[in-house]
Amino acid sequence: MMNLKKQAAEIFKSTLKNVNPREFLPEILSWEQSERVLRVHNQEFKVPPATEIFVIGTGKASPTMASACENVLGGDLSGGMIIAPPDSKTTPGRITMLEGSHPLPDEQSYEASKRLIAFIDQIPEGSIVINLLSGGTSSLLCMPADEIGIHEIREVYKLLLESGATIHEVNTVRKALSQVKGGKLLEHLNHTTLLDLVISDVPDDDLRYIGSGPTTAQEISYTDAHKVVEKYRIRSRLPESVQKRISEKIKSDGVTITKDFENHYAWIVSSASKVAERTRELLEEDGFKAELIHPAWTGIIDDFEEKIVDSIQHKIFGDKGKNALVLYGECTVKVTGEGLGGRNQELALRLARRLTDAGEPIAFLSAGTDGIDGPTDAAGAVVDQNTWREAKDAGLDPEVFITENDSYHFFKKAGGHIITGPTGNNVMDIQIVLSN
Numbered sequence: 001m002m003n004l005k006k007q008a009a010e011i012f013k014s015t016l017k018n019v020n021p022r023e024f025l026p027e028i029l030s031w032e033q034s035e036r037v038l039r040v041h042n043q044e045f046k047v048p049p050a051t052e053i054f055v056i057g058t059g060k061a062s063p064t065m066a067s068a069c070e071n072v073l074g075g076d077l078s079g080g081m082i083i084a085p086p087d088s089k090t091t092p093g094r095i096t097m098l099e100g101s102h103p104l105p106d107e108q109s110y111e112a113s114k115r116l117i118a119f120i121d122q123i124p125e126g127s128i129v130i131n132l133l134s135g136g137t138s139s140l141l142c143m144p145a146d147e148i149g150i151h152e153i154r155e156v157y158k159l160l161l162e163s164g165a166t167i168h169e170v171n172t173v174r175k176a177l178s179q180v181k182g183g184k185l186l187e188h189l190n191h192t193t194l195l196d197l198v199i200s201d202v203p204d205d206d207l208r209y210i211g212s213g214p215t216t217a218q219e220i221s222y223t224d225a226h227k228v229v230e231k232y233r234i235r236s237r238l239p240e241s242v243q244k245r246i247s248e249k250i251k252s253d254g255v256t257i258t259k260d261f262e263n264h265y266a267w268i269v270s271s272a273s274k275v276a277e278r279t280r281e282l283l284e285e286d287g288f289k290a291e292l293i294h295p296a297w298t299g300i301i302d303d304f305e306e307k308i309v310d311s312i313q314h315k316i317f318g319d320k321g322k323n324a325l326v327l328y329g330e331c332t333v334k335v336t337g338e339g340l341g342g343r344n345q346e347l348a349l350r351l352a353r354r355l356t357d358a359g360e361p362i363a364f365l366s367a368g369t370d371g372i373d374g375p376t377d378a379a380g381a382v383v384d385q386n387t388w389r390e391a392k393d394a395g396l397d398p399e400v401f402i403t404e405n406d407s408y409h410f411f412k413k414a415g416g417h418i419i420t421g422p423t424g425n426n427v428m429d430i431q432i433v434l435s436n
Contacts, residue, residue: 004363004434005382009418011286011432012367012379015279016423019270019369021061021199022090025068028269029130029197033076038128040195040267047128054123054192055080055095056116057132058141059211060370061199063090063097064424065132070094081119082132083112083140085372090424100140103375104157109142110150113180116141120188129192135201135370135426137211138171143179145245152239153177163232164334166298167202171212176225176249177242181212183258189215196266201370201426203296203329205271217260222249272296272428275369276328279430288324288434291315296428297329301343304331305350308364308431316362316435327431339406342374344429346407348381348416349398358385362435367418370426374408379418380429381411390414 017023030039038045038053047053053076055069062082067090070077080095085102098116100109123129144153156177160170175182186194194215202209207216226246229235235243249256276292283290293311297304308327316323333343344366351364367373367380391398391414401410411417 004361004436005384005416007286008363008365008382008432008434011279011282012365012418012430013420014282015275015430016369016420016425018278018282019275019425019427021064021270021425022068024270025065025197026072028267029069029072031073031076033074040197040265043265045128045193052078052124052127053130054078054127055082055130055132056120057082058116058137058214059132059134059199060085060102060136060422060426061134061424062132063088063092065134065197065199066092066095066097069130069132078127081116083109083116085136085140085422088422088424100142102136102139103161104154105139105142105150106154107150109140113141113143117143117180117188123192125191127192129189129194131194131196131215133196133211133215134199135211137214138174138181141180141211141214145177145179147245148177148239148241152241155239156242159234159237162335163234164300164332165228165232166332167330168209169228171209172221173225173228174212175220176222176246178212180214182220182256183213183215183217183260185214186217186258186260186264190261193263194265198266198268199425199427200268200271201428203272203298203428205268207266215264216266217258220256220258221254222246223254226250270427272328275427276326276430279432280326283324283326288322290324290326292326297327297331299331301331301333301347301350305347305354308351308433309354312362312433316433317360323435325433328428330428333405335405337404337406339401339404340376340409341405341407342368342376342378342380344368344373344380345376345378345411346402346405347431348383349402349407349410352383352387353398355383355385356388360435361385362433365418365432366429368429369423371420371423376408377419378408378411379420381407381416381418383416387414387416
């Protein structure tokens with residue numbers, strides 16, 4: 001019989017296959033060539049013979065989404081350009097794929113962003129533009145304000161990601177320092193009919209925060225950005241140009257309001273809640289009594305750890321048979337050690353400690369749907385009630401690895417890594433608990 005850790009890993013990998021954009025996007029986007037009608041869900045767009053169709057995109061899922069669009073549009077696609085992370089498994093055919101950097105932007109992200117904007121500016125008036133947006137866009141599409149260098153903005157990103165700030169707080173600061181985030185990219189697209197197809201990687205599917213909302217009109221608050229850097233005590237560590245921009249913007253009016261235009265439409269085509277529900281369905285098909293815990297989690301890892309343990313105690317222990325829980329979301333980790341890891345691997349290692357007293361077989365998996373957990377080659381990790389004890393028997397001290405935020409090297413030595421490679425999708429993290 002397959003052990004619970006292996007079962008959890010197989011369910012996670014099955015979930016990834018079921019939510020691949022190449023599979024579901026053609027069910028959402030269709031092109032009737034004879035009628036020249038483009039459909040997104042049930043909404044129709046009549047495309048006159050002289051009107052061209054272009055595809056642009058940014059994010060971890062942009063290569064797979066672009067490939068799906070190529071298959072749907074065929075020879076009627078006039079061209080396109082996307083920015084993808086390094087080592088993407090999929091390469092579109094007719095759509096140009098540029099590479100940026102993730103999770104921290106660099107010169108490559110900056111140059112790719114300039115090329116994409118130049119491409120957009122050359123799109124003929126009245127064209128239809130399908131914009132493919134997914135998680136990772138904040139780093140891949142990166143054009144800092146003129147007075148801020150790309151290396152300075154990279155340092156800001158690093159400070160924010162290690163501070164323990166939520167994704168909304170991180171994006172609040174990012175938007176205040178950018179030429180393209182917070183709806184500013186709309187200025188380059190208002191001569192087109194813009195169709196946003198969005199894969200959400202934020203807890204509440206708020207378009208303003210997905211990829212820092214480059215095509216979502218909104219209010220950008222420099223006062224709020226200031227509050228975030230003060231809250232996490234990183235203001236004094238910010239580059240001088242960044243501190244100066246925020247303070248000067250606060251002194252002027254404190255906000256920037258970006259504007260939308262009439263021919264702009266947006267749909268969320270996939271999200272964490274949809275993927276989590278599919279995970280629950282797969283567990284049910286595998287014979288588990290499975291429950292999906294809502295809503296998506298956002299917050300510090302300490303609180304998420306307690307929520308998971310509480311859910312296990314109240315919903316798993318004492319209930320005979322094959323039982324499962326599915327959780328989803330993204331927690332934040334305040335990094336204080338010098339090790340290597342990611343939030344999923346750290347969460348799994350913490351749960352290994354909490355499961356040691358379980359009186360029954362139980363496994364816990366936490367992994368990112370993008371296949372990338374922090375700056376590592378792992379998507380996450382899976383543990384069971386024996387992981388902690390077996391590590392100690394092998395001469396490893398798991399507490400040291402937790403203290404050093406070095407979960408990657410723990411699982412490298414102890415086993416338990418989930419390795420998928422970049423998946424071409426990104427809808428937050430999935431947690432699976434199995435008991436038998």
